[in-house]
Amino acid sequence: VRLKNERHQLIQSYGYPIQVHEIVTEDGYILQTFRIPYGKRTNTSKPRHPVLLVPGMGCTSIVYLAMGPDRGSIGFMLADEGFDVWLANCRGTKWSKKHKTLDPVRDKKLFFDFSFQEVGLYDITANIDYILNATNFKQLFYIGISQGTTDFFLMAAAKPEYNEKVTLAIALAPVAYCSNVQHPLTSFIKRRFKQVKATADNMGVYEILSESSVSSLFVRAYVDIFCKEYSSIKFICTTPVYLMGEFDYNYNKSAVPVIFSEMPSTISMKTVYHYTQMALSGQFEMYDDGITGNLRKYGQTTTPQLNISKITTPVALYCGPNDRFSTRADVELLALELPNLVKKVYVGDYGHVDFAIARNAASMVYDDIIETMKNCSNKTAIS
Ligand SMILES: *[C@@H]1O[C@H](CO)[C@@H](O)[C@H](O)[C@H]1NC(C)=O
Ligand SMILES: *[C@@H]1O[C@H](CO)[C@@H](O)[C@H](O)[C@H]1NC(C)=O
Ligand SMILES: *[C@@H]1O[C@H](CO)[C@@H](O)[C@H](O)[C@H]1NC(C)=O
Ligand SMILES: *[C@@H]1O[C@H](CO)[C@@H](O)[C@H](O)[C@H]1NC(C)=O
Ligand SMILES: *[C@@H]1O[C@H](CO)[C@@H](O)[C@H](O)[C@H]1NC(C)=O
Ligand SMILES: *[C@@H]1O[C@H](CO)[C@@H](O)[C@H](O)[C@H]1NC(C)=O
Numbered sequence: 001v002r003l004k005n006e007r008h009q010l011i012q013s014y015g016y017p018i019q020v021h022e023i024v025t026e027d028g029y030i031l032q033t034f035r036i037p038y039g040k041r042t043n044t045s046k047p048r049h050p051v052l053l054v055p056g057m058g059c060t061s062i063v064y065l066a067m068g069p070d071r072g073s074i075g076f077m078l079a080d081e082g083f084d085v086w087l088a089n090c091r092g093t094k095w096s097k098k099h100k101t102l103d104p105v106r107d108k109k110l111f112f113d114f115s116f117q118e119v120g121l122y123d124i125t126a127n128i129d130y131i132l133n134a135t136n137f138k139q140l141f142y143i144g145i146s147q148g149t150t151d152f153f154l155m156a157a158a159k160p161e162y163n164e165k166v167t168l169a170i171a172l173a174p175v176a177y178c179s180n181v182q183h184p185l186t187s188f189i190k191r192r193f194k195q196v197k198a199t200a201d202n203m204g205v206y207e208i209l210s211e212s213s214v215s216s217l218f219v220r221a222y223v224d225i226f227c228k229e230y231s232s233i234k235f236i237c238t239t240p241v242y243l244m245g246e247f248d249y250n251y252n253k254s255a256v257p258v259i260f261s262e263m264p265s266t267i268s269m270k271t272v273y274h275y276t277q278m279a280l281s282g283q284f285e286m287y288d289d290g291i292t293g294n295l296r297k298y299g300q301t302t303t304p305q306l307n308i309s310k311i312t313t314p315v316a317l318y319c320g321p322n323d324r325f326s327t328r329a330d331v332e333l334l335a336l337e338l339p340n341l342v343k344k345v346y347v348g349d350y351g352h353v354d355f356a357i358a359r360n361a362a363s364m365v366y367d368d369i370i371e372t373m374k375n376c377s378n379k380t381a382i383s
Contacts (some may be wrong), residue, residue: 116270116271
């Protein structure tokens with residue numbers, strides 16, 4: 001456990017204080033979590049309730065900052081509202097591509113042998129324990145987007161003792177059940193799951209879109225060329241966003257280059273397989289490792305199911321009616337089973353990425369989130 005000197009330029013450039021914390025997980029991954037301990041105008045000695053923000057698949061925590069301060073991004077808004085903001089970077093992504101013994105290139109098969117299951121069981125728990133110890137709080141707020149919500153639901157169902165450590169979980173574009181996902185890319189993988197996996201394994205492909213990979217460089221070069229502020233053909237820069245599942249145009253186009261300056265930031269193939277497995281089975285469940293693998297890992301031949309009713313933390317769901325990854329049908333199933341659902345809001349005409357980069361997110365979503373958190377904060381003994 002040590003504080004590093006490296007500073008993230010984006011956060012600093014806006015004049016906010018930043019700390020970088022190195023957190024080591026039980027299974028040896030070395031993660032970097034960014035902390036904005038207070039806002040520009042909120043440096044009082046009043047205790048600040050910690051909030052952990054967890055990004056989605058292939059994203060770094062910069063998704064929570066890409067629209068800048070002054071009622072742009074939720075990360076800065078929370079700091080300005082008096083929260084102690086912790087931004088997680090999950091294993092394998094740009095800021096957390098380190099392990100005590102494994103090398104991400106030389107040992108790629110072992111290093112990338114994880115899905116949201118390991119992120120939830122190890123990365124999120126390590127972040128929560130570290131933050132509660134560092135701040136002397138008994139509970140923190142959790143905010144997740146997309147996979148960041150799956151990480152939470154999995155952790156809370158599989159390690160129910162962590163429910164007590166979270167005051168309230170805010171789930172943006174929530175994903176637990178996912179059999180109704182509608183994106184063309186995912187239907188392709190669903191139809192050819194076995195082939196896709198066999199081909200990737202044969203070729204030694206265990207991760208995609210890492211910083212130096214050709215696909216990732218291409219996306220970045222593309223955005224660089226087409227998304228410059230003065231470009232007259234700026235609309236083309238929305239194509240990568242379209243590929244991420246968006247049809248609509250709420251998002252802040254100036255935030256797109258910021259997003260793609262760091263992202264896409266590595267997706268383990270196992271994450272894709274695990275989501276595909278759940279899309280095919282219609283269940284919220286652990287990774288299916290085959291009969292012998294399951295026996296070794298879980299002590300049973302079948303795939304262990306995750307029980308949503310074990311998630312006793314209060315949960316608020318924010319969903320997009322036009323979200324093709326977090327669909328209404330799947331969200332409704334989840335909402336029915338959550339024992340402590342605080343609210344379920346369908347926001348405007350939102351799609352999947354709008355929760356991070358919509359121009360009007362502050363007034364459409366973030367204000368409500370912050371008020372909901374403060375309401376909850378008032379009800380709980382916080383420290
Ligand atoms: C904010 O407050 C902390 C603790 O009281 C102090 O150490 C720090 O220097 C202050 N920062 C600024 C920018 O005033
Ligand atoms: C859009 O994003 C840019 C770049 O981060 C930011 O400067 C601007 O304030 C944002 N606009 C809105 C309306 O949030
Ligand atoms: C808890 O925090 C203290 C400092 O606040 C630190 O010295 C200690 O190592 C931390 N313990 C763990 C388990 O992280
Ligand atoms: C799920 O958990 C609840 C509460 O702990 C329990 O009552 C129920 O039987 C469980 N369901 C399954 C299928 O295990
Ligand atoms: C906060 O609590 C007040 C009083 O119970 C309620 O009227 C208000 O709607 C709540 N705000 C949110 C965003 O849930
Ligand atoms: C929470 O409590 C404080 C003081 O007790 C009060 O000023 C504030 O309005 C309350 N916030 C909400 C959202 O109810």
